[in-house]
Amino acid sequence: MTSTIILKGGTVLYHDDADNVTALKDTDVLVTGNLITEIGKNINVPPGTTVIDCHGKIISPGFIDTHHHMWQTQLKGRHMDETLLEYMASGNPQSFNYTPEDMFWGQLGGCLEAIDAGTTFVLDHSHSIYTAEHATQCLAASSASGLRLIYAYSAVSIPLTSWTKDSIMLSSDILPAWSLDQLEALATSQPFGNGRVTIGLGFDFFFLPREIIIGIFNRFRKAGVKVITCHVSKNAVCGTGSIVTLLHEYGLLGPDIVLSHATGLTPDEHALLYSAGANVSSTPTSEAQMGLGWPVALHSGVHGSLGVDSHAFCESSILSEARTLLLLARQEGNLKLLERGEFPQRLVARARDAFNLATVGGARALGMEGKIGRVRVGYLADLVVVDGRSPAMSGVAEWDPVVAVLGHSSVRDVETVIVDGVVRKKDGKLVAVELEGGERLGWEAVAEKLATSREEVQERIATVEVGLAKKLLMGMWHIDESKIKAVA
Numbered sequence: 001m002t003s004t005i006i007l008k009g010g011t012v013l014y015h016d017d018a019d020n021v022t023a024l025k026d027t028d029v030l031v032t033g034n035l036i037t038e039i040g041k042n043i044n045v046p047p048g049t050t051v052i053d054c055h056g057k058i059i060s061p062g063f064i065d066t067h068h069h070m071w072q073t074q075l076k077g078r079h080m081d082e083t084l085l086e087y088m089a090s091g092n093p094q095s096f097n098y099t100p101e102d103m104f105w106g107q108l109g110g111c112l113e114a115i116d117a118g119t120t121f122v123l124d125h126s127h128s129i130y131t132a133e134h135a136t137q138c139l140a141a142s143s144a145s146g147l148r149l150i151y152a153y154s155a156v157s158i159p160l161t162s163w164t165k166d167s168i169m170l171s172s173d174i175l176p177a178w179s180l181d182q183l184e185a186l187a188t189s190q191p192f193g194n195g196r197v198t199i200g201l202g203f204d205f206f207f208l209p210r211e212i213i214i215g216i217f218n219r220f221r222k223a224g225v226k227v228i229t230c231h232v233s234k235n236a237v238c239g240t241g242s243i244v245t246l247l248h249e250y251g252l253l254g255p256d257i258v259l260s261h262a263t264g265l266t267p268d269e270h271a272l273l274y275s276a277g278a279n280v281s282s283t284p285t286s287e288a289q290m291g292l293g294w295p296v297a298l299h300s301g302v303h304g305s306l307g308v309d310s311h312a313f314c315e316s317s318i319l320s321e322a323r324t325l326l327l328l329a330r331q332e333g334n335l336k337l338l339e340r341g342e343f344p345q346r347l348v349a350r351a352r353d354a355f356n357l358a359t360v361g362g363a364r365a366l367g368m369e370g371k372i373g374r375v376r377v378g379y380l381a382d383l384v385v386v387d388g389r390s391p392a393m394s395g396v397a398e399w400d401p402v403v404a405v406l407g408h409s410s411v412r413d414v415e416t417v418i419v420d421g422v423v424r425k426k427d428g429k430l431v432a433v434e435l436e437g438g439e440r441l442g443w444e445a446v447a448e449k450l451a452t453s454r455e456e457v458q459e460r461i462a463t464v465e466v467g468l469a470k471k472l473l474m475g476m477w478h479i480d481e482s483k484i485k486a487v488a
């Protein structure tokens, strides 16, 4: 039997076709199966319907995260004080020290932390796949979590064959044939997780010959990957060559491309992306911390969206990223005038612009506009209910519910999360997940498993020398050491 849920008497954040958001007070939202089927006042409640009382609460589209590395849960807290160069040696290569089982718990923990914060859809750039089983376990965990997710299958950024205290060995097989075959098999047999989990491609290997890159993009587009995502940032660590120009010259840019960061680019490079319909995922916290420059998602001429990047170095909240983005965009705009002794007439962006990046912008970037990102009849039921009467939200929720959600709410205020018509967070608590085989695990049990896995991963990490990975990376990426300076 098709399940029905009614969200009763809430304030609905309703996007019109031009992306303007209005607040519909005392409004019900009916969910039938995985779709929003009615929005209105005093909707008749069909028998057997689950009723969620939303008086004093705000009903928002679920938040969309277009760049995240879900496997990194066991690395949480290790990287908050690191630049990109430091993290690329100490954090990024650590899937070497993950067993497939560690991947499962890391991925599940990452997905559940995202749901807890109101994220309903993630583009997961999984640059961690040492064995086919690593990917299989990530997919199984993604399916079990209940999250909507594009699993962007990716070979390991710095693939190692050995790593100890004394030596490190880079694999000569950057894109192993088994991984390309597995990706093709997954792309042709998707979706998974009742249709929520689909397959993408993560690709960061632009040093490879032109024919190989074109061949890979064509092969997996043909196999049906939903999105191709690549890290792009121009600086002294990532290099100053133009990946955007390369993609353009190879004829590979298109609306199914999501470039994470896209910082340090020239206006011409951004124009190429924009005219091709290619998308950008700004991850403001990680970009500011890691030394990647000003985030660009709120700049004009950018098809923008938002990502967390990694919950290993910041909280997994798209709203938090939206706030940070707004702040940084304003600081960037203001500084241009302040440095000349002038003063801004008005701020460069509005709260609603950031809110839209977290919702409709994300849907657009992931090719799901018209299906997701708005509370609209016929859309997939990915919804978040935010408490409007908590100490933080009282007052502001009545004044402007969009500003309340965007600017004042925290994870604590995210009361209910529905993904694909299924309640995944209820009364402020995550609902138990069901593993393949039917075992049900509440969050406390997942946390136990994670604690054990984290300890084991940390024990293995203690047996490798991070300095060796840094040296290897410096050579591999041709980083000029004289350009790495102390901040004055």
Ligand SMILES: [Zn+2]
Binding pocket: 067, 069, 125, 231, 260, 309
């Ligand atoms: Zn990333």
